[in-house]
Amino acid sequence: MSILIDKTTRVLVQGITGNQGRYDTRLALDYGVNIVAGVTPGRGGEEVEGVPVFDTVAAAVASTDATAAVLYVPVAGVCDAVTEAAEAGIRVILATTENVPRHDAARAVAAAREAGAWLVGFNTNGVISPAKCKIGGIGGDNPDALYPAGRIGVVSRSGGMSAEIAMALKSSGYGVSTAVSMGGDRTTGRSMCEYLELFENDAETDAMVIYGEPGTGNEAEVAEALRSGRLRKPVVAIVAGRFQENHPRGVSFGHVAAMIGDEADSASAKIELLAASGAEVASSLDEIGQALGRRLG
């Protein structure tokens, strides 16, 4: 097992004829991903890297039984693209677009939830279940080097940090069951805790590593789930952005979401809350391996 995607996943690419869509599709095919369809309105009947292109998601699903969708769609079209995929019956939708306006994001999240689909993103570089499947650019041109297979689940609010965590895991002898870049925007399809609950029920995951930042209620929800016993597997947390507390509130230093609104939003508050709830808090990537060692023996 793994979460969200595995060997049986049939992937569709919305916006496959654009540069990024085409490039990521090539790399995913090289990794062995089962990309069954592309969608670009008006380009139906063409092929990209040998993958058939359709005009609509519904037509693509009808011919190919696609179950997951990757979206390379500009901001203006992303809410519609998510809704189209959700209504066509796609189960896992990955929206790479960043800085999506809040009203569009909220509508897309609601549409996906209503259809029972799992929306990853916005502002994600992908999900990878090593040696099985990946959606999005995650892992780049050499996913095997960055993401060796193993039994640790990763959920990160930053795509880049997902790779850094995987490297740290590799150097201390661990590998990844599934790594998720859940999205750097403030609004994401699912919360960090919802991913951890999937890992909690995944027989092939022994422990989870999370990367958090200032802003959003994601980390507080994880702390609550740990405290209430909904999460029993060990969670190692790394939370960046303490330096922001030396500067005025409301200044954004990185991801738009990583803005401190009130005290509870700060990195220090999150670190304290997670530690008090039983998470192992690592202050650097190099400490992740030791923390896992302590908890997994």
Place this chain on the structure above:
Amino acid sequence: MKLTEDIAKDLMRRLRLPVPEGTAANDSVEAGALAIKLGGKVAIKALLPTGRRGKSGLVRLVDASNAETAAAEMLGRETDLGYVDRIYVEKGAQIAQELYLAFSFSDRQPMLTVSTAGGVEIEQVHATSPEQIVTISIDPLKGLRPWEAIDLWSQAGLKGRPLAQVGRLTARLWQAFVALDAEMIEINPLVIEADGNLSMVGTMIEIDDAAVGRHPELADMPSGQSANPRERLVEEANSAHPGGDARYVELDGDIGLLVAGGGAGLLQHDMIVDLGGRPANHSDISPAPGTVKTEAVLDAVFSNPRSRSLLIGYNHLQMAPVDRVVEALANSIERANIDTATFPIILRLFGPREAEARALAEKIGGLTYLPSGTSLAEGAKAIVEATRKVRAAQSEGATAL
């Protein structure tokens, strides 16, 4: 983007929502004349895009004849909320009851908060009588319908004739919230006047920065440009070139940072501070191909008189070619005429086309390109030490002179 009251109320007026009569004034004479025209009691308000003005004495209710003096006292004041250079003059309301209403967002959903305890700061109400505040999330696919708003206000304790009126206005405000791509609309107070009419006396609007581009009606807004010329340089590069924005915020330390992505940047900054280093700026940049914005950030770092060193610290790039970053570095070094012997530059830059990037860095000369696999922590340590050395050498040099 937070709107000033004159603009916010003008937008509301155009949507035929009830706001009091009022106009902005640039000086006290103009303010006085406007007040006389309105007559009776008038509100004189400092035009700053923020709440909490009442507390700081930046909102005063006076007779029209005293408006000029009141405006003169406010204008030119440097307050903790900002410098007062304009005044809003507004007809005073005949207040029978004051309500509170706000649309905002939680992480994933729009929210509506209402209270019959309006006219004071909502934080204060929350602290003393939280039961007076009612909040719901709104399904963005259905929106807020009038009967739902009426139900909510009824839960908040509003009764009788105003209930239907306030509920319907709330539903219309929801439509404005969506139409304006607002992140926040706060009406405090929403006044029920003596004659039963409603008036949105306090109106604050914050527009979603990510959506400003699709609102031509907001295009001529006084843009919140930075006062810092180097921050402005990066902002200008952003507006000239669409796509992922670069961010550059200047701080008061001496270590220049070109860090990415958002997460790795935050982590490296924390580590540098933990090691006793003090960054001269923070930055964030989309690693997507293209060097214009990268060069803008580098130019800003090199022209900041406080920078003594530079860390180019990217997370392990998975898609974007890293040699483009070194290309940008070569251009900016040449433009700023940087001597890499006295201005240490450390690169932690791994990923596609790394060999080409290393060859180019070799050609520039004097750079420290950390070996593949070096951790973010080691990169942070290296820049803190290198900067400490230049700082010591420079202060020694200063003493020798």
